[in-house]
Amino acid sequence: MSYAATELLEQLRAARLAQNLSQRELGERIGLPQSNIARLESGGTDPSLSKILELARTLDLDLKLVPRKALPTVQGALRANQLGIDSSGSTSRAIHSIRQMKDAFANLDRAQFKLPDTLSKTLDDLERLRFDQTQLRALQDAFKPMERTLDRLRQAGSPPKELSRRFRETNNRLRELRNRIAHGVELDQSHLKPAFSLEDYDDD
Incomplete structure (x- = not known):
């Protein structure tokens, strides 16, 4: 798995914890068993972009492309x-x-x-x-x-x-x-x- 994908999954896990959601509860929201969420968060499987987007939006987040020079802002x-x-x-x-x-x-x-x-x-x-x-x-x-x-x-x-x-x-x-x-x-x-x-x- 690429570093970028790993970093995204770490941020999604942090967002889940910040919302006091268990892996099971998150899985129920997107129709996946807890074991699948665990494998995703641990890097045990390489998720598709659509799956990352689904996870992010379930956690009230979104993914956008940002110009590098705008990153500090x-x-x-x-x-x-x-x-x-x-x-x-x-x-x-x-x-x-x-x-x-x-x-x-x-x-x-x-x-x-x-x-x-x-x-x-x-x-x-x-x-x-x-x-x-x-x-x-x-x-x-x-x-x-x-x-x-x-x-x-x-x-x-x-x-x-x-x-x-x-x-x-x-x-x-x-x-x-x-x-x-x-x-x-x-x-x-x-x-x-x-x-x-x-x-x-x-x-x-």
Whole structure:
């Protein structure tokens, strides 16, 4: 299956999950058994264009050809629409948390405390996504070690030991979350806990 088809199916799966539909319920709407929907979403079969269109329209979506130079405008409109239909407030709260984290480090006004470019880029990517309540909680859990680091920076005025390791671990955690949200992969309980204990950050 081509990358383009895989990407479309991942987006359709994300749309199904966002509407709280099971594979069985979606299948009933278009006259397919749950097993067929499962194979489609997992890439186990190569769907026809007509089947992709049918799935999209069943999920209240549509497919259109867009000039490449118009993509930034279209993507911006889609992000604005996602924020507009964020009934739980999870997306707006996630964006607020991300911007707070960026601003907190920026306000330290010390070069050694600057967020690494890789972590800044991951935060930028997360800002463009739509969050549900479970994903918001996972984001907040991933931020907890960095919040503790910020407290130590404010109090001590000098970077804690192994600050670069903390940045790296947080970035890995956030990148995994970003990829799972972008690809419509459901989070399990392991993603609702920090990847490392706060006690790991006690300086000797």
